[in-house]
Amino acid sequence: MPHFEFVKSSHSGGNAGQECVEVARNIPATVAVRDSKHPDGPVLHLNPGTWRPFLRSLHSEQA
Incomplete structure (x- = not known):
């Protein structure tokens, strides 16, 4: 299994x-x-x- 290097979303409130x-x-x-x-x-x-289309759909929901 590959080793994924996960990064928390920059939109996280923390x-x-x-x-x-x-x-x-x-x-x-x-x-x-x-x-x-x-x-x-x-x-x-x-x-x-x-x-990419998934991210675009999220950004269009926020607009």
Whole structure:
């Protein structure tokens, strides 16, 4: 299993109990996403072609 280097979202509030995701992009052709409150829980694996439209959809929801 690859070693993912997760980074907490820059949109994280940083306070206990706040919802947040961590993303790892250090493995070629894979974007890994996990819940920061459950680092040993499931990890969603996406290809970059799926990740980009997902991010765009989130940004359009905030507008």
